[in-house]
Amino acid sequence: xxxxxxxxxxxxxxxxxxxxxxxxxxxxxxxxxxxxxxxxxxxxxxxxxxxxxxxxxxxxxxxxxxxxxxxxxxxxxxxxxxxxxxxxxxxxxxxxxxxxxxxxxxxxxxxxxxxxxxxxxxxxxxxxxxxxxxxxxxxxxxxxxxxxxxxxxxxxxxxxxxxxxxxxxxxxxxxxxxxxxxxxxxxxxxxxxxxxxxxxxxxxxxxxxxxxxxxxxxxxxxxxxxxxxxxxxxxxxxxxx
Amino acid sequence: xxxxxxxxxxxxxxxxxxxxxxxxxxxxxxxxxxxxxxxxxxxxxxxxxxxxxxxxxxxxxxxxxxxxxxxxxxxxxxxxxxxxxxxxxxxxxxxxxxxxxxxxxxxxxxxxxxxxxxxxxxxxxxxxxxxxxxxxxxxxxxxxxxxxxxxxxxxxxxxxxxxxxxxxxxxxxxxxxxxxxxxxxxxxxxxxxxxxxxxxxxxxxxxxxxxxxxxxxxxxxxxxxxxxxxxxxxxxxxxxxxxxxxxxxxxxxxxxxxxxxxxxxxxxxxxxxxxxxxxxxxxxxxxxxxxxxxxxxxxxxxxxxxxxxxxxxxxxxxxxxxxxxxxxxxxxxxxxxxxxxxxxxxxxx
Amino acid sequence: xxxxxxxxxxxxxxxxxxxxxxxxxxxxxxxxxxxxxxxxxxxxxxxxxxxxxxxxxxxxxxxxxxxxxxxxxxxxxxxxxxxxxxxxxxxxxxxxxxxxxx
Numbered sequence: 001x002x003x004x005x006x007x008x009x010x011x012x013x014x015x016x017x018x019x020x021x022x023x024x025x026x027x028x029x030x031x032x033x034x035x036x037x038x039x040x041x042x043x044x045x046x047x048x049x050x051x052x053x054x055x056x057x058x059x060x061x062x063x064x065x066x067x068x069x070x071x072x073x074x075x076x077x078x079x080x081x082x083x084x085x086x087x088x089x090x091x092x093x094x095x096x097x098x099x100x101x102x103x104x105x106x107x108x109x110x111x112x113x114x115x116x117x118x119x120x121x122x123x124x125x126x127x128x129x130x131x132x133x134x135x136x137x138x139x140x141x142x143x144x145x146x147x148x149x150x151x152x153x154x155x156x157x158x159x160x161x162x163x164x165x166x167x168x169x170x171x172x173x174x175x176x177x178x179x180x181x182x183x184x185x186x187x188x189x190x191x192x193x194x195x196x197x198x199x200x201x202x203x204x205x206x207x208x209x210x211x212x213x214x215x216x217x218x219x220x221x222x223x224x225x226x227x228x229x230x231x232x233x234x235x236x237x238x239x240x241x
Numbered sequence: 242x243x244x245x246x247x248x249x250x251x252x253x254x255x256x257x258x259x260x261x262x263x264x265x266x267x268x269x270x271x272x273x274x275x276x277x278x279x280x281x282x283x284x285x286x287x288x289x290x291x292x293x294x295x296x297x298x299x300x301x302x303x304x305x306x307x308x309x310x311x312x313x314x315x316x317x318x319x320x321x322x323x324x325x326x327x328x329x330x331x332x333x334x335x336x337x338x339x340x341x342x343x344x345x346x347x348x349x350x351x352x353x354x355x356x357x358x359x360x361x362x363x364x365x366x367x368x369x370x371x372x373x374x375x376x377x378x379x380x381x382x383x384x385x386x387x388x389x390x391x392x393x394x395x396x397x398x399x400x401x402x403x404x405x406x407x408x409x410x411x412x413x414x415x416x417x418x419x420x421x422x423x424x425x426x427x428x429x430x431x432x433x434x435x436x437x438x439x440x441x442x443x444x445x446x447x448x449x450x451x452x453x454x455x456x457x458x459x460x461x462x463x464x465x466x467x468x469x470x471x472x473x474x475x476x477x478x479x480x481x482x483x484x485x486x487x488x489x490x491x492x493x494x495x496x497x498x499x500x501x502x503x504x505x506x507x508x509x510x511x512x513x514x515x516x517x518x519x520x521x522x523x524x525x526x527x528x529x530x531x532x533x534x535x536x537x538x539x540x541x542x543x544x545x546x547x548x549x550x551x552x553x554x555x556x557x558x559x560x561x562x563x564x565x566x567x568x569x570x571x572x573x574x575x576x577x578x579x580x581x582x583x584x585x586x587x588x589x590x
Numbered sequence: 591x592x593x594x595x596x597x598x599x600x601x602x603x604x605x606x607x608x609x610x611x612x613x614x615x616x617x618x619x620x621x622x623x624x625x626x627x628x629x630x631x632x633x634x635x636x637x638x639x640x641x642x643x644x645x646x647x648x649x650x651x652x653x654x655x656x657x658x659x660x661x662x663x664x665x666x667x668x669x670x671x672x673x674x675x676x677x678x679x680x681x682x683x684x685x686x687x688x689x690x691x692x
Contacts, residue, residue, distance in 0.1 A: 005594050012602045019606050019629055023613035028621055029321065029383055035625045036376060038606070042632055049599065049643040051651045056365035058635075060409075061658055064372025066628070066665045068402055071379055073669045074621050075391060077676045093616065100612045107604040111597055121647030128648075133361035135422050141648045142655070153659045160663025167670030 008048060015041045032071050039063045050125065053135045248354060257338065257357045264337050268500045269299035274539075275546045282550045309489035314386050317486065322384035326487065326494030329377030332370040333501040339363040340508050341425045342534060343518050343527045355527065356425065363424040364416070367509055368409050371464065374502070375401050381495070385486035396557060397466055397473035403564040404463040404470075410572035411456040414579040415446050415513055424512060431516040432524075445516040452575045454514045456568050458544075461506040463564070465499055468549035472557050507541035508534075599640035606633035620672055624665075631661050 014037065021034035039062055046055035128137045142150055273288065273296065280287035288295030313322060343355030360366050375398050382394020419427045433444045447454045463470040487495060511517055511534060520533030555563070606629060613626030635654040642650025 002593075008594055008598060012598075015602065016605055016609065019609040019613075022622065022625055022629065023609060023616065027318070028619055029318070029380070031622050031625055033321065033376075033380065035629065038629065039632060040373075042606075042636055045599070045602070045636065046639055048594075049639050051639045051642070051654070052360065052362045053365070054635075054639060054651050054654055056362045056369050057655060057658060058632075059369035060365065060372050061662060062628075062632070064369065064375065064405070065402065066662050067625075068372075068375055068379065068398060069665060069669055070621065070625060070628075071376075072395060072398070073673060075379075075383060075395065077621070077673060096612055096616050100608050103611075104605060104608050107608070108601060111600045111604065116645075118645060120645055121649070123648045124646045132421065133423070134651075135362060137648050138651050138655070141652045145649070146652050146656075149656055153656050156660055156663050160666045164666040164670040167667065167674045 004048065008045070011041045011044050011048075014038075015045070028074050029071070032067065032074060035070075036063055036067055039067065050128075050134060051138075052133075053138050248352060252351070252353060253357060256353065256355070260337050260342070260357060261334060264334060264501065264504065267504055268497055269303070271500045271504060271542060272302065272497075273298050274542065275549075278543060278546045279550050282547070303493070306489055306493040311489045311491065312486070314486050316386040318384045318386070321380050322486075322491075325377050325381035325384055326491050326498070327377075328380065329374050329498035330494045330501070332374040332377070333498050333505060336367050336370050336505045337508070339366050339424055340505075340512055341428055341517065343530045346527045355531075359423060359425045361421070361423045364412060364422045364427070364513070367424075367505070368405070368412075371408075371502075372402070372405055374498075375405075377495075377498070381487070387486055390486055393473050400470065400473060400557075400560060400564075401464055401466070403561060404460045404568075407456060407564055407568045407572055408460040408464060410569065410576065411453045411460060412513065413572075414450045414453040414575050417576070417579050417583055418446065418449060427513055428517045428519070432519050443516055443519055445514065445519070447514040450514070450575070450579065452571060453579075454510075456572050456575070457510060457514065458541075460564075460568060461510060462545065462548060463560070465502040465506055467499070467503065467545055469552040469554050470560055472554055472560060503542065503545055504538065507538045507545070510541055511537035596640050596644040599643075600637055603633045603637035603640065606630075606636065624668060624672070628661065628665070631657060 018034045018038035018041070022031045022038070025031045025034060039058065043055040043058040043063070046052075046058060123137060128134060131137050131140065276298070277287040277295070288298035291297040291301045313319065338357040339360055341356035341359070345352055345354050347353075378394050378401065379398045382390045382392075382397075385391070385394075415427065416422060419430045421427065421430075427446075431443060431445050435442050435444050435448075442448060462468075466474055515537050517537075518530030518534045520529065520536075523530035523533055610626045610629035610633060613629065614623050617623055617626065635657055638650040638654045638657070640650075642648060
């Protein structure tokens with residue numbers, strides 16, 4: 001069996017196992033790691049298919065940026081351990097698996113019985129190497145045939161950036177730190193209430209700025225011991241003024 | 242892609258093995274170099290006791306790190322805790338595979354390539370594995386079950402991702418001028434001579450892309466979480482950042498991974514901007530080429546240590562502000578100006 | 591089995607797509623659903639590139655680049671929505687997010 005078939009089978013097996021791991025794993029961070037593994041192997045398969053630029057773009061953009069963003073949001077938003085997969089309804093699980101298997105067989109039959117429509121293009125490996133490699137070839141195609149789509153995609157990305165910024169802004173601009181609700185946990189299932197009450201960057205909320213009546217400062221009697229326990233509020237100035 | 246001698250696979254493995262070992266020894270002695278240079282700049286002597294002139298200090302450090310107790314927090318996620326430092330280390334070392342240390346030489350009756358591989362997306366390979374290194378930081382921070390580590394790790398990851406964008410964009414100018422992403426290609430284009438008036442200068446991209454060089458250098462320092470951009474892991478802030486809970490050998494993976502990252506960024510800068518193995522006498526003797534590359538890399542490493550001893554640390558918002566508000570627009574302006582000049586020079590405008 | 595044909599890659603793409611679809615249908619954690627959607631998009635990319643390889647064109651690869659770019663925009667906006675939602679509802683269980691329905 002030639003080498004590329006063996007390598008393909010190894011990569012494909014890891015891909016499918018990692019995808020299965022995403023669906024099965026309880027812990028969302030483990031699921032994230034499995035997704036990264038799957039995408040990295042898909043990038044390797046892209047290299048096998050002669051799409052080196054796409055493989056690099058997949059690793060840099062998809063794994064290196066999009067999934068990092070997903071992991072960030074995971075750690076800032078989530079998790080109590082949801083009673084998810086193990087406690088979930090077993091009937092639903094088995095029916096789901098059965099349907100999945102049937103669908104896979106159907107798609108497999110469709111793949112084996114397909115007919116090829118359309119002509120062969122002229123980007124054979126020799127022609128692509130003559131142009132200078134996969135990057136130059138894809139560049140030519142992108143900037144001649146698909147230049148309009150290219151511009152539209154840049155607009156889509158601009159709209160995406162604006163949308164993400166608008167969504168991530170605080171609900172009222174200029175909201176006071178002590179009015180913020182403690183809904184953003186710090187990403188660990190054993191976080192305490194004090195940690196939950198703190199803001200997303202760990203700052204503790206300011207106590208409400210109510211006027212305090214001045215406490216009487218105990219006078220120092222030199223005959224008594226010098227170590228006294230005093231009210232810790234007197235040491236702080238937060239909320240005093 | 243340039244024609245490379247097709248050598249048997251085992252020979253490529255031997256070259257890769259030698260390069261990896263050279264990199265690891267270099268990383269170990271980089272720690273020694275840093276301590277000695279920092280000491281000299283601070284008017285003291287660095288390690289002097291272990292071995293002659295303290296040269297065995299990295300060995301002593303390694304033995305110490307191996308001998309420490311390996312503590313794992315009780316509520317840590319053990320598998321992720323185990324793998325996270327390895328990600329940083331491995332993605333750093335793999336990047337040496339695309340850096341050329343020369344051309345094709347004739348040795349022992351065979352033709353040997355002085356590089357492991359020559360991908361036609363070589364520069365993107367370096368950027369790709371750099372961006373995979375972020376996972377080591379995030380997962381290590383998460384697995385530590387320590388909310389300060391998590392915060393430090395998220396900050397470090399946000400910093401690395403932001404500066405990665407700046408790094409990539411600063412290189413687009415170089416790609417525009419060289420017309421290729423393959424690093425050997427870029428290297429060969431820098432070995433051409435330019436005639437500027439009475440001077441004959443090599444076509445190093447530092448001369449044609451000075452702004453990109455400066456941006457690359459700043460972004461490279463920030464990518465590797467080194468001073469003055471090392472707030473997420475500084476010892477005086479956030480305890481030790483995302484690697485607080487790591488001890489002994491696991492910590493050494495993070496620590497040494499950072500040094501390998503420094504060496505790789507220096508190699509990258511030397512190859513893409515300073516002509517790599519180009520230098521007087523390098524076209525006749527391949528050894529001279531390797532020596533010139535080493536000189537340039539040591540110059541960049543010295544620059545790293547110099548920055549660490551001299552500049553105070555940036556605050557986190559200053560750090561991110563520099564990336565997004567200063568360096569990114571400058572890199573974009575550089576791309577536009579380079580493209581314009583290239584079109585004018587080609588007569589297509 | 592002896593020679594690598596397009597059908598191998600198409601089977602892999604179909605398997606990844608179906609596993610992703612199962613994940614979207616079975617899981618209740620919204621971020622894992624999101625990751626399974628990304629898995630499905632990736633499976634489609636793989637089949638695009640496999641067809642481009644078979645027919646010796648580069649159009650499939652260009653289309654896959656556009657897909658990745660649009661997926662990036664979708665990820666940014668989708669995660670923004672999730673973060674905004676999480677400020678109101680303190681859970682990520684999609685079965686609890688039914689205020690539009692009730």
